[in-house]
Amino acid sequence: MSYFFLDGYEDMEMYSPGEQPQDRPYIKLNANESSYPPSPAILTALSQVQINSMSHYEDPYNKQIRKAIGDRYDFSPEQVFVGNGADEVIGFIMMSFFREGFNIASADITYDFYRTYAKTFHLNYIQIPLKDDFSIDVDKFVDVDSDIILPNPNNPIGKALPVSEIERIVAKDPKRLVIIDEAYIDYGADTCLPLVNKYSNLIVVQTFSKSRNMPGARIGFGIADKELIDEMRKVKFCVSPFNLNTLSQSIGIAAVNDTEYLKECTSRTIEIRRWMQDELMKDGYHVIPTLTNFVFFRVDHMPASLMAAKLKERGILIRHYDDERIKDYLRITIGTRAEMELVMKYIREIAEEYKKESMKKAS
Amino acid sequence: MSYFFLDGYEDMEMYSPGEQPQDRPYIKLNANESSYPPSPAILTALSQVQINSMSHYEDPYNKQIRKAIGDRYDFSPEQVFVGNGADEVIGFIMMSFFREGFNIASADITYDFYRTYAKTFHLNYIQIPLKDDFSIDVDKFVDVDSDIILPNPNNPIGKALPVSEIERIVAKDPKRLVIIDEAYIDYGADTCLPLVNKYSNLIVVQTFSKSRNMPGARIGFGIADKELIDEMRKVKFCVSPFNLNTLSQSIGIAAVNDTEYLKECTSRTIEIRRWMQDELMKDGYHVIPTLTNFVFFRVDHMPASLMAAKLKERGILIRHYDDERIKDYLRITIGTRAEMELVMKYIREIAEEYKKESMKKAS
Numbered sequence: 274m275s276y277f278f279l280d281g282y283e284d285m286e287m288y289s290p291g292e293q294p295q296d297r298p299y300i301k302l303n304a305n306e307s308s309y310p311p312s313p314a315i316l317t318a319l320s321q322v323q324i325n326s327m328s329h330y331e332d333p334y335n336k337q338i339r340k341a342i343g344d345r346y347d348f349s350p351e352q353v354f355v356g357n358g359a360d361e362v363i364g365f366i367m368m369s370f371f372r373e374g375f376n377i378a379s380a381d382i383t384y385d386f387y388r389t390y391a392k393t394f395h396l397n398y399i400q401i402p403l404k405d406d407f408s409i410d411v412d413k414f415v416d417v418d419s420d421i422i423l424p425n426p427n428n429p430i431g432k433a434l435p436v437s438e439i440e441r442i443v444a445k446d447p448k449r450l451v452i453i454d455e456a457y458i459d460y461g462a463d464t465c466l467p468l469v470n471k472y473s474n475l476i477v478v479q480t481f482s483k484s485r486n487m488p489g490a491r492i493g494f495g496i497a498d499k500e501l502i503d504e505m506r507k508v509k510f511c512v513s514p515f516n517l518n519t520l521s522q523s524i525g526i527a528a529v530n531d532t533e534y535l536k537e538c539t540s541r542t543i544e545i546r547r548w549m550q551d552e553l554m555k556d557g558y559h560v561i562p563t564l565t566n567f568v569f570f571r572v573d574h575m576p577a578s579l580m581a582a583k584l585k586e587r588g589i590l591i592r593h594y595d596d597e598r599i600k601d602y603l604r605i606t607i608g609t610r611a612e613m614e615l616v617m618k619y620i621r622e623i624a625e626e627y628k629k630e631s632m633k634k635a636s
Numbered sequence: 637m638s639y640f641f642l643d644g645y646e647d648m649e650m651y652s653p654g655e656q657p658q659d660r661p662y663i664k665l666n667a668n669e670s671s672y673p674p675s676p677a678i679l680t681a682l683s684q685v686q687i688n689s690m691s692h693y694e695d696p697y698n699k700q701i702r703k704a705i706g707d708r709y710d711f712s713p714e715q716v717f718v719g720n721g722a723d724e725v726i727g728f729i730m731m732s733f734f735r736e737g738f739n740i741a742s743a744d745i746t747y748d749f750y751r752t753y754a755k756t757f758h759l760n761y762i763q764i765p766l767k768d769d770f771s772i773d774v775d776k777f778v779d780v781d782s783d784i785i786l787p788n789p790n791n792p793i794g795k796a797l798p799v800s801e802i803e804r805i806v807a808k809d810p811k812r813l814v815i816i817d818e819a820y821i822d823y824g825a826d827t828c829l830p831l832v833n834k835y836s837n838l839i840v841v842q843t844f845s846k847s848r849n850m851p852g853a854r855i856g857f858g859i860a861d862k863e864l865i866d867e868m869r870k871v872k873f874c875v876s877p878f879n880l881n882t883l884s885q886s887i888g889i890a891a892v893n894d895t896e897y898l899k900e901c902t903s904r905t906i907e908i909r910r911w912m913q914d915e916l917m918k919d920g921y922h923v924i925p926t927l928t929n930f931v932f933f934r935v936d937h938m939p940a941s942l943m944a945a946k947l948k949e950r951g952i953l954i955r956h957y958d959d960e961r962i963k964d965y966l967r968i969t970i971g972t973r974a975e976m977e978l979v980m981k982y983i984r985e986i987a988e989e990y991k992k993e994s995m996k997k998a999s
Contacts, residue, residue: 275836275863277733277813287873293695301692310688324682325673327852327887329664330845332656357720361876370640393874450640473638482693489690489882500638510650511756513724519852520883524690 281395288389292590300612303590305428305457305567307486308608309538312531315487315524326519333514334506341526342494346466351499354506355525357516359456359480359493360386363422366476366495367394369508370450376419380409382599384428384454403430403598407561411438415445424454426462429594429604431563433462440465443472452476457565459484459539460546466496473498483566484539485528492517492525542566546607552617556624567606575627577601583623589616644758651752655953663975666953668791668820668930670849671971672901675894678850678887689882696877697869704889705857709829714862717869718888720879722819722843722856723749726785729839729858730757732871733813739782743772745962747791747817766793766961770924774801778808787817789825792957792967794926796825803828806835815839820928822847822902823909829859836861846929847902848891855880855888905929909970915980919987930969938990940964946986952979 292303339350356362367390371377378399379387391398401413407430414421421442426433443451443465455477458464466477476497482488495505509516517525549568553560559571572580581593581603592604605616655666702713719725730753734740741762742750754761764776770793777784784805789796806814806828818840821827829840839860845851858868872879880888912931916923922934935943944956944966955967968979 275861275867276811277837277864278867279733279735282732282867282871285870285874287870288877293693304693306692309691311690315687315690319682319687324678327674327678327850328672329669330656330667330851357881358876358878360878364875369645370642372642389874393871448639474640487690488693488878491878491881498638501640504638504641504645507648507650508645508756511648511752512727513721514651515721515723515851515854518720518854518881518884521881 288386299590301590302606303592305606309486311487312528312534314527314531331519338522338525341529354495354502356493358491362493362495365505369505378417378419378421384424414442420450422452426457426564431565431569433564436463436465443475454478456480461564542607545610549613569604577603587619651749662953664953665969666955668969672849674850675891675897677890677894694882701885701888704892717858717865719856721854725856725858728868732868741780741782741784747787777805783813785815789820789927794928794932796927799826799828806838817841819843824927905970912976932967934964940966950982
């Protein structure tokens, strides 16, 4: 540790992104990325955009893309905050509304980054266990004396809460800030955006990294009461006023306007997800019902980590977690139909191999 | 103020970027942007880059662009940190090494954003006055009991310190962190990058926003001892791991490799700067010697703010500051030769008009 590194950071828990090994080509089904390219409208936007416009600073108020997003979801631009990825949006929420010692509650099994934020900003991170069926324990969230951050649908589980249940959590106490991370909302769950005009203690965060197939573009947004958004903007102007580059603003506008393409890609993903769940269930796997672009299922007949390792040997990256509660589960991103057929073929091969070897050992 | 906004933020001083009025087209000479387009190599990079690669998360370690920058300046990639603009690089320096109550010293007349950072992170901001000739008072910086952030050359003044003077500040105390912001270094001053291998308490920050003509791309970098860089990376991984999007990484690499084009653009700027300074001096203006892409000069015969307002009426945006010490000065970014000729023409017209009106009033 250098002389200068701040005390309290020694044991910081960095977020560990899905692995990106370079030793060979892999089919990456471990980071909930899409197998589809971004909207073709982007190409047009990029050729139309004078590349030369990069020689000027962009509008730090991000007026055009905030208007495009606002128009798309029926909010005024004043209710929209745009960030360099949803991570940065949540980062600015943390900087604006959370200080050392504040409480923030989430689920015990959820997007790991919330714990990282909590630790980084020295918050008390309250982990409320999922129920036995891996659904969010809404009653406990209603009662907890804490601000709340929850993904809906939940990652890596895949289950979603109905809007009415989220409303119970938000409505309980207007002095409780509730952040709902809707990264996976476009794959079939209901958005709680309509609650934003009713409650000024709710921030809904969405991203272009999932249903719009462009994690590499780093565009996320938050929608909330305009007072909250204005305060986040003030903090942004104190740390990184020009947080969204000119190209991202242009391609973001093109992407948000291409609702047709989003619908096409998400419908296809939902269809393949259904097929994949059916195949897994046919083989006897316990599959959690999901409204996301991934499936989450239990491997009973062999260690899940071994299944993941064997898939990796075959060039397929998927996600396995060491947490005790879900160590028997695997998360696989929904890729193309061909990719998923290959994954199923390998899963069957691997299961078969394991069975044969177990029998050999037993005999 | 919302119920949730943190105490202590009420009176935060946001950075005010150069104005970007939309009422008519302006020649923007108020934000030290370049009048030249980014490197043509970028176009190639953008068409070569599979736009489709945006459908995956980028490498959060930014390996390729860190290597390209390291190679360019003779450092290992481990000594390079890349950020979403130099602002974000400095933001991560603040988060990594500064905590409420720490001291940080800078000049009284300097890049305004340092004060914003200091206020945002609740630091004690020590402002050491420039000497009467507007140069940095090095002895005072050597002696001050504080970490230090200084731009070299200084903005909005334009003067630069020799490397040996910066070394005196850095060498004085290995427990003092010194951040040198070299945003304008490519316009003729000497970089203190060679000091980085000698001192582990020095971080040098540079940007692609000035000499590489691409503020809209948001690419900045810091070079320092690899331990400091590693600690900044850790903090980044806790807040915004994917801080540089795929397109910025690609075009950044293309731009950093095109040293020829950088040389061409900066030489041309330096030549036009010389012409502009000569013209201003011919007309009797007190011009501060500059090693940047702007000129800074005193207007004695009329209020400088009025000169700026009259230029704006004519479609030219330049920068005037209200600070008592420099309220008689104007900062004009060096644009193309044609732009500067137009500015000189208007400056002369405006001065002439003012003289006539004053004489009329007097008679």
